[in-house]
Amino acid sequence: MKVLVVTNLFPTPWDPRRGTFNRQQFQRLAERHEVHVLTAVDFRERMAGTSGDAGVAGVVSDYFTFFHPPGFGRFLNAFCFFACLMWQRRRDLRNAGYDVMLASWGYPDAAGAAWVARLLGIPYVVKVHGSDLNVQAEFRLRRPQIRWALRGAAGVIAVSRALARKAVDLGASADTVEPLYNGVDTRLFHRGDxxxxxxxxxxxxxxxxxxxxxxxxxxxxxxxxxxxxxxxxxxxxxxxxxxxxxxxxxxxxxxxxxxxxxxxxxxxxxxxxxxxxxxxxxxxxxxxxxxxxxxxxxxxxxxxxxxxxxxxxxxxxxxxxxxxxxxxxxxxxxxxxxxxxxxxxxxxxxxxxxxxxxxATFRWEENIDRLERVLLRAVAGANRLPRRRTTPPDQPGRLPNT
Incomplete structure (x- = not known):
């Protein structure tokens, strides 16, 4: 598969320590599939300057600047996320030929990225982490946007059973929701002196x-x-x-x-x-x-x-x-x-x-096995449906290569 990950939770030159759990997961997924991570960087953070190297071996990573209104205007953040992503990366996204999108964080990431996936004609999977549902969904104007993103997703990955139940309560179809605990790298984290x-x-x-x-x-x-x-x-x-x-x-x-x-x-x-x-x-x-x-x-x-x-x-x-x-x-x-x-x-x-x-029972290998199955199901389900063409044929009168 060619997987596009869209998130704000991944190391960037402006915050190299951000999203270490996602870094570990996506790096391991990239050992099996082609993984591109496109990370949203808040415009205020970007203006502050870089603070370190954020390269992740095996993962193709890039960034876009996320402009958004403050305070009360945060209910517009999903639209701003979508608009910033398409404004800055539209051509690359259309030409890349992704099979599936994984949006990691419920709001605004998943709510904004869902529109992008629909424009590209590819299925998307949402990964939720905690306060993206537990807090963000309590806001009256954000809740319906999160619900829409969950309902349209080919799969929803929740990092706990409690969060999986929350996703279903918000409108996700129960048969698309997969509780999936993160793993532990026991080569690094183990008992010592x-x-x-x-x-x-x-x-x-x-x-x-x-x-x-x-x-x-x-x-x-x-x-x-x-x-x-x-x-x-x-x-x-x-x-x-x-x-x-x-x-x-x-x-x-x-x-x-x-x-x-x-x-x-x-x-x-x-x-x-x-x-x-x-x-x-x-x-x-x-x-x-x-x-x-x-x-x-x-x-x-x-x-x-x-x-x-x-x-x-x-x-x-x-x-x-x-x-x-x-x-x-x-x-x-x-x-x-x-x-x-x-x-x-x-x-x-x-x-x-x-x-x-x-x-030690929380194994990254098992985590990636299950994540991979969710993504493959999303791709398989999309392939059973008529696929909307997002780029013109190579030549008039001929279908594009598949």
Missing amino acids: RSAARARLDLPAGAPIVLYAGNLKATKGCLDLIEAFPALMARHPDARLVYVGDGPCHGNLEDRAAALCVAPAVRLVGAVDHAELADWFRAANVLCLPSHNEGVPNVVLEAMACGIPIVATAVGGIPEVVPDHAGILVPPHQSHELGTALVEAFERHFDPAAIAAHA
Whole structure:
């Protein structure tokens, strides 16, 4: 197959660390098929300048600038996505001869890309991740656009069963929806020597360490975690809290750490490359991710692959992948319960080998097998229908080559 992926979640020179889960998946798909990834780059980000190399071996990647209105005008984003894509890449798209399109992210990506697929006369598959349905579909003017994109899709891939149910509730045909967990690269994420990892990262050898890995956004629960941390320090005064990641809440976290008198125990590392996360996982005692909504965050799977337990919120697909022997789940927005869970996590015995063995069941090879079947079904279904011609014949009176 010749597959076109349209998404905002893929490494670009403006954000080389973006969409590492998609990078891993699409790179593996490209080992079997020809994969082109066309990534939307927000116009504000593009003006800020590039920040690194974003080449992905085996994948043909390109970018287009996504211009869109702010604030209330976001209900127009799907149209803007479509218009920007066609304005900047129309000729390339028409001449490439793609068999199928995969739109990764529900809004505006899938809603805008669906129009492009229809113009090209090719089937499309939508991949949904979490807040693209859980949050975006709650907006009155965006919901019908998402519903239209899901209903027209030849397949819908959801990263959890909870998200698959959400897609069906929004209007996707149940027989087109495929729950498909991401995989874990166990060559990179596996158990290792905690003391050695701490030495490399300049972390105290014997301190209890809580790790947060992800975007520093309020919806990820990073502020809830700083509020919960004093409960752990009351029981373990030498405890440390490490945030790995960047985002708009960086300053808020510093302010709250100072106000709660825990600033010396809190470390804000900033963003790191995906491969570097393995050492941070091995160095930690617990990964905490108190998100307000989620699909299935890959950091949870990767941390478990390194043998560390999880304290997280029971939202989205997290309860599907974190069994009792691998962690503790709490309701979202509840800092008191989160603090209690952190204390329990340090006083309860977890079996690192059992946690790592569970995480190893999330295999990228199986993920690609199933993704491939969804895409092949989409192509096969389209081939059974009359195909609209999008380019003129090579010569008058003759059909184009097939």
